[in-house]
Amino acid sequence: MSVTAAKGFTAAGIAAGIKENGNPDLALVVNNGPRRAAAGVFTSNRVKAAPVLWSEQVLKSGQVAAVVLNSGGANACTGPKGFQDTHATAEKAAGILGTGAGEIAVCSTGLIGVTLPMDKLLPGLETAAGRLSEHGGEKAAIAIKTTDSVHKTSVVTKDGWTVGGMAKGAGMLAPGLATMLVVLTTDADVEAEALDRALRAATRVTFDRVDSDGCMSTNDTVLLLASGATGVTPAYEEFAEAVRAVCDDLGQQLIRDAEGASKDIKVEVINAATEDDAVEVGRSIARNNLLKCAIHGEDPNWGRVLSAIGTTKAAFEPDALDVAINGVWVCKNGGVGEDRDKVDMRYREVHIVADLGAGDATATIWTNDLTADYVHENSAYSS
Amino acid sequence: MSVTAAKGFTAAGIAAGIKENGNPDLALVVNNGPRRAAAGVFTSNRVKAAPVLWSEQVLKSGQVAAVVLNSGGANACTGPKGFQDTHATAEKAAGILGTGAGEIAVCSTGLIGVTLPMDKLLPGLETAAGRLSEHGGEKAAIAIKTTDSVHKTSVVTKDGWTVGGMAKGAGMLAPGLATMLVVLTTDADVEAEALDRALRAATRVTFDRVDSDGCMSTNDTVLLLASGATGVTPAYEEFAEAVRAVCDDLGQQLIRDAEGASKDIKVEVINAATEDDAVEVGRSIARNNLLKCAIHGEDPNWGRVLSAIGTTKAAFEPDALDVAINGVWVCKNGGVGEDRDKVDMRYREVHIVADLGAGDATATIWTNDLTADYVHENSAYSS
Structure with a gap:
């Protein structure tokens, strides 16, 4: 169910050829509204990947129309070229979806210091857009895996509204082992400011307290998107608790799948x-x-x-x-x-x-x- | 040559039966003067072993007659009983050597949370005292090993005076892997205050910068004893440089023998x-x-x-x-x-x-x- 458990969202996950082994490596999550409110929390590492620098700016408006996520390359420590690639990715997605690049968040995960094969990523985006579906959440979750042995999803449904999400990685937000990417969606009608409050309160006691190996990633990103598709605005505390529950569940799944762990x-x-x-x-x-x-x-x-x-x-x-x-x-x-x-x-x-x-x-x-x-x-x- | 390279020192290393496998486990280093000046640097871990608490007090006088070191047990987290055991060790050594317990430093290394077999350690001290020798430095260095694959010694000789030492452990002072114990001796005629200055300056750029696994021991101790047996008082800078050189050499030996390392x-x-x-x-x-x-x-x-x-x-x-x-x-x-x-x-x-x-x-x-x-x-x- 993943990111498409909540109404108003479609998603896709495909193999664009970014990974040399042909595994799925490109995910697209689209918020079809009516609301497109969003909040984000990013790595506190001072060496930030291009997609983190980009998405931090995007999130300042509290508005996100879609998230593009790729595995197979972190696009970190890639200089001006890396940032141009992230920008081009957002522009391409915006063109396809008929929105502005400033509403496209981008997340990348994989090897640091290698530029992305844009000749595969950009055509892949067209393919992914053609496969967007209300049932695409699982495929999106699978496409963002790197060393994950399983994909991670979680859903909490309340009276008439839902919070769902997907995660990859085997670590934490700050610091984080490998890259941790999380996208949460809700069809509750919640403004960006409340999303931000709920997300920060949740990550502080969940992902921030999952410490697999003390190493902090350059790419860690947690996003929360609200479509408002149910028209229901829950009490803040109830909503925050649902967000916390999904973050807690995903955090536990990350720990259980940590690299090489037996305990x-x-x-x-x-x-x-x-x-x-x-x-x-x-x-x-x-x-x-x-x-x-x-x-x-x-x-x-x-x-x-x-x-x-x-x-x-x-x-x-x-x-x-x-x-x-x-x-x-x-x-x-x-x-x-x-x-x-x-x-x-x-x-x-x-x-x-x-x-x-x-x-x-x-x-x-x-x-x-x-x-x-x-x-x-x-x-x-x-x- | 180890701690007996400098004139005025005798040492011994024996198997007292503290270790169940019968390996050497008790060392005694005695400063025969005429000077008995000393300085010490200890773990910055707030959970300190009984011998660290004891020796910190002893070193405050800047005077040490002898050092008792045991492997086979850290005497850390052993409560009042552990401190009594350290005290009894110092009293016993003082009695044998005809000095006060307040001039006996004690160092222990091994498993945390286990009390020492005093029925073996105290008789062992008598045996060790009977074997004190100007050539005992190597045996002392061997008796303080735990997981060390080799014993570590270093000597620098200058115009008429010497700084020598022994070390055990595979880590650093603050923090330190396993326990790091180091005893340095010199026959230069140097006062406690200058010893302290030279030792702190040396450890700051040597042992303090050896970080094998980021773990800090409850027992780390570095002692520098001066006998003044040569009657030579070197210029401070020259003396400090010799202390630094011995610390640097021993620190490198610790890193090269770190547990399981291949690089x-x-x-x-x-x-x-x-x-x-x-x-x-x-x-x-x-x-x-x-x-x-x-x-x-x-x-x-x-x-x-x-x-x-x-x-x-x-x-x-x-x-x-x-x-x-x-x-x-x-x-x-x-x-x-x-x-x-x-x-x-x-x-x-x-x-x-x-x-x-x-x-x-x-x-x-x-x-x-x-x-x-x-x-x-x-x-x-x-x-």
Whole structure:
């Protein structure tokens, strides 16, 4: 169902020949209105790909008619030529759809530092436009895959309106592993300003807290488009919650499909002095390579959790730290707690709780273990 | 020669039975004077092991008579019992050597969260004291190994005086992989204040810039002891340079022996606005798992260098960034530069230069590639 679950949207996904292996590589998502409101959140990496620089400008108007997405090339670090290519892509799509290039968002994913084969991309856009369909959401989701093993979609339907979306990547928004691209659509009648508020509130606690490998992409983009096709304007809180639910679901799908991972790790920081402290500690734990290796080896190595906490500026006393792994409090008061042999590490999900004993704020960061497969995939594949 | 290259020092290394496999695990380094000046630098991790908490206090007097070092257990996150054990170790050594416990530094390395077998360590100290020798430096260096494949020593001899040292670990001071322990000795006649100045100046540009895996230990310790046995007081600059040279050599030995590494990567940041900027950018590149995997795969993936630079707050313009890998400027002005096929990646040493084009400051960070062996070693070995 993906991006076409909401009324007012059509989509297509085709193989334009951008990928040398002939897999689908070009997606088009069109908002047929009546409203064409939109919001976007982009990578905080200062080295931004051409399509990010372009789409950031497009989104300033709060109006997007269509999104062009390609896999097979990130169009990042490609200089003025890369930006011209993105511009030409938007112009071409605008011409086909009868709108202005300033209403066309563009997203790219793939290898950095390689220009796109425009002789394939531009004709591909005509083909994609000819295949636009209210059932095209799945094909669009498939066309944006790179190292993804499955395509990711999610839909939440409420009283008379829907939020749906698709995602690719195996990481997070800021920072993000590989490129994360997400397009969300809704047929609720919501203005750009409310879309922006809901999207930022959602990404802050979902994609922003999915930290597979601590690496931030040059291309990460999350877009939310509203067609208003149902004529229903939900209460803001209800709408924001639906957007959050779809982002949360897609974020979880990204983590479960992270490159080479064998464990999904939920790092929950509790009793922090502030939410910022909780996030800082959660990220520090989630990015600790030694811990991620231990989890891979099904070793409930709480010492590595403590040494990761110790590198942060968060408020805590070392001898007041408690750590639970899969429900067993293996560390109490900064020292040895319950018997670590009680920890059952056989399952894919691993749950680490770090109790800072410094307040009542909490945050959860999702990550993966570090595996030989991750090393293999990222040393053998030039991405 | 190690810590006994300088006159006035004796050392021993024995197997006390702390390690279950029977390997050497206890070292003793004694300063026989006439001077017993000392300086120390410790982990900046806020979760500090008992021996670090102890030795930080000891070093405040600028006077150290002996250093006890054990492998086979970090005595970290062991609560009040752990601190009592460190104290008992110092008392025991002081009793044997006829000095006060307040002049005994203690260092431990090994698994976090496990208390030391004091019934083996304390008798071991008597054995070690009985074997103290002016030729004991090598044995001491061997006794502090954990996952080190070789022991590390270095000596610089000047006009009538010497600086020597030993190191264990495969990482850095702040942060540090596994525990890094370093003991340096000199027979120059230098006061504690000058030792402290020289040591801090040296570690800042050597151990502090060796970043194997971005993980900071709870136990990292670097000590510099002066016996004054030669009666020679060198000029400060000359002495500081000798200390820096020994630290640099030992730091390089740590990197070359890093867990599972197949490549040693020199990340040189040039033309930065400030040295802090250069260090921040160098660290960001050195900690990027995706880049470290690419280097392992002998892939000169400059896009990953740029995306790592982009996550920093350093002064630079994205379209003014140049990157060279092994002498080939594969990235010019933030985009494609020379042909990446020209980059020869066959050798163990890899040299990355990032030119920020923002000033004239420079810094070099040393790191390793990320390999399946690293994952294996750290998932199979509970450290």
